[in-house]
Amino acid sequence: MRLIPALLAASAGALLLTAPATATTKAMTEPTAEELRAAPIAEEAEAEVKLALLRYSNGLTVEFNDSQPSGDVGIVQTAYIGRASLFARDRGDSFLETYLKITPVSVAVPQRLVEAHGAKPLPVELQRRTVTKELVEVDGLATPAVPTMSGAVNCNKTYYPWYHWRDVGHPGMLPRDAYSSSYGGKYVKADSWLINCLSAGNPPQIAARHRLFYFNNFLSKWAEQSDTFVYPGQEQHIEKGLVNRYRRIIQSDSWGSDPDCTSCTYTREGRFHD
Numbered sequence: 001m002r003l004i005p006a007l008l009a010a011s012a013g014a015l016l017l018t019a020p021a022t023a024t025t026k027a028m029t030e031p032t033a034e035e036l037r038a039a040p041i042a043e044e045a046e047a048e049v050k051l052a053l054l055r056y057s058n059g060l061t062v063e064f065n066d067s068q069p070s071g072d073v074g075i076v077q078t079a080y081i082g083r084a085s086l087f088a089r090d091r092g093d094s095f096l097e098t099y100l101k102i103t104p105v106s107v108a109v110p111q112r113l114v115e116a117h118g119a120k121p122l123p124v125e126l127q128r129r130t131v132t133k134e135l136v137e138v139d140g141l142a143t144p145a146v147p148t149m150s151g152a153v154n155c156n157k158t159y160y161p162w163y164h165w166r167d168v169g170h171p172g173m174l175p176r177d178a179y180s181s182s183y184g185g186k187y188v189k190a191d192s193w194l195i196n197c198l199s200a201g202n203p204p205q206i207a208a209r210h211r212l213f214y215f216n217n218f219l220s221k222w223a224e225q226s227d228t229f230v231y232p233g234q235e236q237h238i239e240k241g242l243v244n245r246y247r248r249i250i251q252s253d254s255w256g257s258d259p260d261c262t263s264c265t266y267t268r269e270g271r272f273h274d
Contacts, residue, residue: 057143070216072245076226096126159195159269171264189242191238194208196230210230213249
């Protein structure tokens with residue numbers, strides 16, 4: 001119980017410490033859309049620190065993570081088609097609120113999710129939980145009692161209720177390189193959904209891939225925050241973000257868009273939002 005005020009105090013202190021850096025950032029010249037497209041990808045990716053790894057009895061896997069040093073928090077849902085469904089995050093929920101909804105009281109809560117909750121009052125449910133700085137890893141969880149995306153899961157499926165782009169899988173589909181500047185500018189979060197149209201059991205080398213970035217103003221480069229593969233028979237949703245930034249998503253495949261690989265297809269969607 002005593003952890004909660006302490007966490008709030010720590011969070012407030014962190015905000016005070018970072019205020020000068022934010023002011024400095026705002027004073028910097030904003031890059032143009034052309035400069036953002038011309039900017040290179042940084043040589044070193046950010047460290048993606050796992051906060052929680054939750055495995056459910058129906059085969060769904062949910063990971064919460066923290067990209068450092070940017071501090072953007074994220075969630076990765078992975079499911080095998082026909083065995084489990086990805087759940088729908090309630091609009092407006094913080095990552096902490098989602099975590100509390102999909103885990104029982106016996107499962108500890110990562111401290112970073114509490115810190116990243118924002119200015120809203122902390123959920124009452126948190127008073128019943130243990131907060132930890134350690135990685136939370138749990139197997140055999142019961143299927144979470146939250147809404148899932150309805151409808152049959154296949155390569156014609158639409159995952160998001162709205163999106164900035166959607167490409168139905170077909171042989172030879174070229175990579176998608178999407179910049180938030182093309183959809184209004186800076187956003188707090190980036191979402192990417194992929195479904196590998198090949199059935200489970202096919203070689204794992206035939207994979208779809210999504211990479212998420214933010215524009216680092218000090219480096220004038222794109223910093224990679226997430227790089228994940230989606231294997232045959234899988235679908236996956238990634239959401240990343242906590243701060244308003246220029247963001248970028250690259251969706252591609254491991255077969256080089258070869259049109260002769262007629263069975264190698266994946267469907268993709270993506271969006272940027274606050």
